[in-house]
Amino acid sequence: MASLQNSDLSNQRSRTEAAEYIALELGRLMRMASAHRFTLLPYLIDMAVLEAWREATEPNNGSIAERDPDAA
Helix, strand or coil: CHHHHHHHHHHHHHHHHHHHHHHHHHHHHHHHHHHCCCCHHHHHHHHHHHHHHHHHHCCCCCCHHHHCHHHC
């Protein structure tokens, strides 16, 4: 049972780190798009940045199938 909990914790940590990395990289792309005066692209990237940070910071934020077994 303890190894299962450790595995879940490790998976959550990995998921959080991935979401943080994605948010940071998207932030760089958003700044580049803004610097080149794109109009819609920075907005859309910013929405993805916000979603990535939400994924990184909300506890137990798994996939839809993990949250709702009837969804799959």
